[in-house]
Amino acid sequence: MNEQEIIDITNRVFEESFEIEKERLKPEAHIFTDLGLDSLDIVDLVAALQKSFGVNIRSEEKVRNIRTLQDIYNFISAIKKEGR
Amino acid sequence: MKRVVITGAGVISPLGSGVASLMQGIASGKSAVRYMEEWAGYCGMQSHVAAPAELKDEKKIPRQSRRSMGRMSIFAAQAAEQALADSGITMSLVKPERMGCIIGSTTGSAISISRAFEIMLFQKDLSQMPSSLFFQCMSHSAAMNVAQHLGLTGYVMATSAACASSLQAIGTGYEIISSGRQDILLCGGAEELHPSVTGSFDVVFATSSKYNQSPQKTPRPFDKDRDGLVCGEGSGIVVLEEYEHALRRNANIYAEITGYNTCGSGSHISQSEDTSIVQCMSETLKSAQASPEEIDYINAHATGTIQGDKEEAAAISRIFGSAVPVSCLKGHIGHTLGASGAIELIASLIMMEKGIIYPTFNLEEVAPDCEGINHVMKPLEREINIILKNCFAFGGINASLVCRKLNT
Numbered sequence: 001m002n003e004q005e006i007i008d009i010t011n012r013v014f015e016e017s018f019e020i021e022k023e024r025l026k027p028e029a030h031i032f033t034d035l036g037l038d039s040l041d042i043v044d045l046v047a048a049l050q051k052s053f054g055v056n057i058r059s060e061e062k063v064r065n066i067r068t069l070q071d072i073y074n075f076i077s078a079i080k081k082e083g084r
Numbered sequence: 085m086k087r088v089v090i091t092g093a094g095v096i097s098p099l100g101s102g103v104a105s106l107m108q109g110i111a112s113g114k115s116a117v118r119y120m121e122e123w124a125g126y127c128g129m130q131s132h133v134a135a136p137a138e139l140k141d142e143k144k145i146p147r148q149s150r151r152s153m154g155r156m157s158i159f160a161a162q163a164a165e166q167a168l169a170d171s172g173i174t175m176s177l178v179k180p181e182r183m184g185c186i187i188g189s190t191t192g193s194a195i196s197i198s199r200a201f202e203i204m205l206f207q208k209d210l211s212q213m214p215s216s217l218f219f220q221c222m223s224h225s226a227a228m229n230v231a232q233h234l235g236l237t238g239y240v241m242a243t244s245a246a247c248a249s250s251l252q253a254i255g256t257g258y259e260i261i262s263s264g265r266q267d268i269l270l271c272g273g274a275e276e277l278h279p280s281v282t283g284s285f286d287v288v289f290a291t292s293s294k295y296n297q298s299p300q301k302t303p304r305p306f307d308k309d310r311d312g313l314v315c316g317e318g319s320g321i322v323v324l325e326e327y328e329h330a331l332r333r334n335a336n337i338y339a340e341i342t343g344y345n346t347c348g349s350g351s352h353i354s355q356s357e358d359t360s361i362v363q364c365m366s367e368t369l370k371s372a373q374a375s376p377e378e379i380d381y382i383n384a385h386a387t388g389t390i391q392g393d394k395e396e397a398a399a400i401s402r403i404f405g406s407a408v409p410v411s412c413l414k415g416h417i418g419h420t421l422g423a424s425g426a427i428e429l430i431a432s433l434i435m436m437e438k439g440i441i442y443p444t445f446n447l448e449e450v451a452p453d454c455e456g457i458n459h460v461m462k463p464l465e466r467e468i469n470i471i472l473k474n475c476f477a478f479g480g481i482n483a484s485l486v487c488r489k490l491n492t
Binding site for chain 1: 148
């Protein structure tokens with residue numbers, strides 16, 4: 001899975017699960033302050049990312065450090081590189 | 085004691101969105117009952133008919149309000165928006181701590197509860213559980229969702245008494261405003277269709293099952309060929325307001341609530357009986373300081389079951405004889421359960437406003453065991469000043485409410 005595929009799949013999660021328009025999905029967008037997610041949404045974000053990427057990240061401590069879309073791209077990319 | 089008036093109404097019903105759609109459907113003799121093909125797949129399910137409401141425009145509710153709403157809460161939020169707009173109340177006009185809502189339902193969203201069970205029992209994987217699913221399942225789901233969506237910070241409560249839920253909500257709202265504790269309460273109920281809901285009546289043989297191929301012929305309240313109830317869905321919300329508060333803002337007033345009672349039969353979990361219905365209506369009349377002769381119209385509960393209709397007719401006959409016109413609306417919209425009291429009260433208020441009583445749809449020949457009361461068989465134009473609304477529920481729960489046109 002290349003970087004662009006990770007971006008596309010992640011962005012699709014934001015469009016479909018959180019009804020956020022494509023134009024707002026910029027890498028530097030802060031998922032709380034810019035995109036309007038809250039703590040409940042993070043539960044659903046994790047579930048949607050797990051399903052979309054076939055990974056298990058529910059117990060990952062690093063999820064707590066995610067702030068921007070770029071953070072998510074990097075996080076998923078790292079996990080994929082680890083072969084998980 | 086403060087006086088309490090109704091200053092707004094909103095409805096999502098099987099006949100459409102809005103009070104006007106409901107009344108238009110009733111006036112033109114429409115039935116919203118249809119065949120539910122997908123229910124035929126349930127082994128043992130005898131009734132394959134229902135009165136669905138259309139879910140539409142839900143995306144107008146912001147996602148963060150909507151995510152905790154099941155189908156019934158969306159209906160409730162939309163009906164509450166309609167009721168609030170109809171009342172002309174804006175948040176700047178009210179003291180926030182003195183405006184709230186009381187909205188009842190049988191359970192939380194039946195569809196969401198079913199989904200939660202599927203995850204727990206079959207997938208056995210909590211990571212598949214959406215964060216907001218439980219909020220859709222809670223018994224006060226409709227009330228708390230409406231309160232969150234509209235920013236209500238006064239009383240927020242849910243009455244959960246199955247088919248009497250919304251009339252209990254309105255009655256409770258009436259008592260709270262009467263006591264002086266709140267100025268405005270959005271009150272009513274909501275319900276949604278699901279095979280498990282119809283199934284709960286089907287297992288005790290209370291549903292209509294002979295009309296699966298001619299759905300618009302059922303339910304048949306008080307009719308000799310009635311064979312049971314048909315479930316519907318939707319929401320009805322009324323705005324209850326302290327009388328002086330309404331006067332100060334020159335509000336349109338549908339009616340004043342002057343009497344209410346709710347009681348238990350203490351006798352049987354599923355079978356209503358006339359003695360406790362008589363008690364409920366009598367106590368309601370007493371609290372309204374109204375005599376039976378003063379009632380101009382009774383909007384009956386009358387679900388179309390063999391047993392329930394017979395007991396209600398007997399109870400009405402014992403108090404009112406055959407003097408007071410009686411009709412019910414379930415032939416048009418099915419039994420909207422926790423929403424029925426509010427939806428049918430709203431329709432009755434419009435009938436009072438317009439001076440016309442609509443007949444019981446599908447009542448073609450009064451059953452011998454439902455005789456002795458004044459069944460309305462065709463539209464009846466007359467002045468209506470005082471109405472009585474009945475609701476009864478599983479668990480032997482009865483509720484009755486009296487509304488009076490203002491200044492009568």
